[in-house]
Amino acid sequence: MPSDIRVRIAPSPTGPLHIGTARTALFNYLFARHTGGTFVLRLEDTDVARSTAAFEKDILDALHWLGITWDEGPGVAGLEEAGPYAPYRQMQRLGSYAEAAEALLAKDLAYRCYCTPEELEADRRAREAAKLPPAYSGRCAHLTPDERAAREAEGRRGAIRFRVRPGVVGWNDLIRDRVEIDTANLGGDFVIVRADGTPLYHFTVVVDDAAMQISHVIRGEDHVSNTPKHILLFEALGYGIPTFGHVPLILNPDGTKMSKRKSQTAVSDYIAQGFTREALVNYLAFLGWSPGTEDDLLTLDEIAQRFELDKVQKGGARFDRERLEWLNGQWIRRLDDADLVARLLPFTEAAAVAGQIDRAPSEGELTALLPIVRERLSTLASITDVAGFLWRELTPDPAALVPKRWDAATTIEGLAAAGERLAAHDAVTWEADELEPPLRRLVEARGWKAGDLFMAIRMAVTGQAATPPLFDVLVALGRERTLARLDAAVEALRSA
């Protein structure tokens, strides 16, 4: 059912899509889809020095990749931009901010401030020395027309400051319930337009949320302290005040704030590491929200059906990479063969280009391999950890070939004997259930432990201790390569 609910995500293209922004976008998307509302994407690109077209593309591409679609804004349905409130880029909306600023000046709800950076810096220091929180002194709050004219005559171009009224600003937050903040704690009258005419975030966000008829502002908890300023501006401009919901932040496992420096925060990095969109979306939705049932694995559509904003928890949600990998593994198991192979191919190709493997497997090879690797993949990229030995030449490492309970002589004997038994098979009987019994008989005849011989063979033919089941591995490698690798291992041990 269509509704009047309108929500938005308003990313600043000053960096790649952040995992926290993706989660906020997701919650907005889910809320819109669940309620039949409209989801808007607006680019807050007024920080011209730091905004780039490349970051803008990264943000839109990564959101699309996640399957998070919006109804209005840049990049809707492959168009440059679509929606009744265009343009959706703030740098193309400067006229509306100038107009709104003029309206506030005209009503004396804002004023020109001519304080120089030096004056403001001296104020800041004085307050710091007096152990007071930073706040504007109010130096320009009540200038007479003559005083103003005198400053303008000096060539000063005033910034525009918004008058913060005394009192308490409160709202009923969708997630945090009632929040009240005394405006005395807002740091005094704040700048909404710089002296050079560029408008600031607090101002543009309000002008645009009003212009775009945003009914619910759902954003990160880091904005709680900004919301009173926004409410004051909505009031002063005579706009209706939207409903606010502040989503808890994503935290590091140790409870600290996720930062670019300390944590992996770019969605593109998770994509590059082989996380699936299904798992990432599922994981991000469950960071701070739960369907209230035992279900772990839900698709985006299933989540949208169940999503309730007031069920979002208040406390910060800790990012648990192991859990994400587990979930990713679960989703990888659910993909159908063709889909999984299509998603694996770019990773094996990239691994070949990076020299991690000597050649990239074909589609057919990967498909044939799925039954033995699928359950072992935690990421798409982990295909080369699990099966890279198939596409790489091995250089035997004599020290690594010898199982713990064996010595070099026993290992040589074991590998040579295993080689002989296996060589008795031709290409037709080179099947896992045919290869295993003769090796078990060999172990019994010599009084060895199967684990020791099998580990020696595994190390010899794969170079690694953890692999898919050994006999499946031998089949995947094929007769010639298996025998050659066993020979090479024996050779390496003999000459060590």
Ligand code: GLU
């Ligand atoms: N451009 C702001 C940001 O990226 C938007 C915040 C908001 O949603 O109001 O944080």
